[in-house]
Amino acid sequence: MLTPALPTLSLAKSVREDADIVVVGFTRDGESPVIPGLPESLVKAYTKKVGQNPAALAEDLGAKPKLGSTTLLPSVDGTKLLAVGLGEGAASLSDLRSAAATGVRAARSAGATKVAVALAAHDPETVRAVAEGAVLGSYTYAGLVSTEPSTAPVEQITVVADAKQADGKQSALTDQVTQAAIIAGAQLTAREWVNAPANLLYPETFAEEALAHARRAKVTTEVLGPEELAAQGYGGITAVGGGSAHLPRLTRLEYAPRNAKAHLVLVGKGITFDAGGLDLKTADGMYTMKSDMAGAAAVIAATVAIAELELDIHVTAYAAMAENLPSDTAYRPSDVLTMYGGTTVENANTDAEGRLVMADALARANADQADLVVDVATLTGACMVALGMNAFGIFSDSEEVTGRVQDATEAAGERGWPLPIPAETAEELESKVADLKSSGGRYGGASTAAAFLRRFVAADTAWAHLDIAGPSFTDKARGENSPGGTGVGVRTLIELARGMQA
Structure with missing residues (x-):
């Protein structure tokens, strides 16, 4: 381990x-x-x-x-x-x-x-x-x-x-x-997971790490491999991970204490390395992309900690794990993907892969009938432009949920800042060949990504999206962070669970 x-x-x-x-x-x-x-x-x-x-x-x-x-x-x-x-x-x-x-x-x-x-x-x-x-x-x-x-x-x-x-x-x-x-x-x-090099931590080994870590507490686990993902219709995860020899996984963890009254579902982006796919990143742009699985690391670590703390809340976590590389089996811009649940998506850019794996996991999570779904992802450079490198974006279509998440970030001592999802953002995702596109235009990219994710969560389910692209990795020691992965989001998720106890 x-x-x-x-x-x-x-x-x-x-x-x-x-x-x-x-x-x-x-x-x-x-x-x-x-x-x-x-x-x-x-x-x-x-x-x-x-x-x-x-x-x-x-x-x-x-x-x-x-x-x-x-x-x-x-x-x-x-x-x-x-x-x-x-x-x-x-x-x-x-x-x-x-x-x-x-x-x-x-x-x-x-x-x-x-x-x-x-x-x-x-x-x-x-x-x-x-x-x-x-x-x-x-x-x-x-x-x-x-x-x-x-x-x-x-x-x-x-x-x-x-x-x-x-x-x-x-x-x-x-x-x-x-x-x-x-x-x-x-x-x-x-x-530690974020800092691990991608030749050691790839979807298969990351899933193994999650299973081993879950044994510390009363957490049940399940891993879907590439065959199960394809057979069950996880078109986003399968497409994103198809360009790599390290094929994708979807890891599910569940902590279900007997007296829990509320159910919190966490979904994390687990791109163990992101070269951008066929829309290849620059060399400098991909150097730290071993950290593109920081969202999955946060939800796995937080779930096990919640169980170790014996908090009285039902928690289910999904970690969508894939490696996004270019090859002759890689997915393409303009491909139409059929996501879990049947929604079709016109892929606009292979370097906007995180939302595709997250969409599959969010769609699967609808069966859990959660009281609140929170997804965590190193999703957009646009959020970094908006908030800098030390704060993550909080997106929701509910003021009550936004306030609840903000309270948790403050209690945890982390920095989260609400950003909007304007109604007109949905227009950016209109497609002529599929139910929707994966990306929109140049402006408001963080909000467009959040709007895309919301399409895969049941309309009557409370939901929040945390875009941790900026604060997930740092090149200098500052406060409680040392150089490298920061583990941002873990404390916020734990405090959110603490606040939802009966």
Whole structure:
């Protein structure tokens, strides 16, 4: 299995003696530098040894409140402090998550394998945010190099928090740390799959990864291979995957607790490599296209995490897996495809393949009679133009659903932004030779793609589409993200499921 190296995560009321580095926050109270929540024992030790308190020392060494800035203080009695900026004013949950990740990443770069994180988080919400961030910040894709890594992985993370300081119970904080380990672990699993090279992760092996990962929890699985897909009329998946020697798969996962009252269906785009098909991408344009399966990675990882968290909601997930390559068996522009359920589609561009595999999976999902269907896909460059690289688009024809998804993104600390599906967008999809075309004109491409997908969801079913093309992959470390796949969407889907519980 492609499994990320996960540190052990625990909670403690005080800093453990074996910690290599203690990550602390740095901010200002008026003109005075402050390290909030720093244990008094460390304040006394630094003041005695250095002659000034740690906050003043950090400022003298160049520490800034700017979120993401880091400053390593000298060791005192075997303890090193790493001050990370918390921003100006009160730190939000997203700020704490980002600061914890940045601090752990910097601690690893400094050689630490055992890290304590003391960011003055003492209530359940802040403790979970810090714990999630700390685990996410520990991740670096190991790759397939034959030499030893320059820095050892972080093996142990301790979140320092005392519930008494928030008039709470320590057991409540422990529960949040346990949940954080599951949630962050799911996101790192999605990152590992996205980062895997396409010669190792292709439809068959991706399906195998999904099945193996699902064994962690009470999740049932089913995989349709190329013969079943063709026989059952999955014309989109079959066409897109037909140009590759690695033939397509449709993977289905289901978590069905006995007392669940609501049913959430998730659908993810799993294009394990997208060369564009016969409408070939440029060389630069296809280099990162191993990440075109990030939507499928998110829905698989989220579904298993929901089961591990034992949330009281029925979840079914579909991952449409194919490799889009040019060959003598590849589908063509102007081909007419018969999708699952019988709708015919005139293919406009073989590099708009994601919507075709998603359409098949969405059409199949109609039989599940879901209360809400959410699809996740690295679907359009147009969404990246609209929102940049750090936010995903939220599309729905229901304000209530849009609001529900937005609430989930905010609770998860991810960035989602609503975009419209204008009524006239449907005109872009009119075809003279089929029920509809797969693409429209140059403008409003993200909205046109969303309108296309909506055609394959039952009209009376609540639905949302998340276009994660921008934030699914990054070339630099920022906040909780390290270079490569980000695992975006995993936390949002988990929070969405949490909010739909009976």
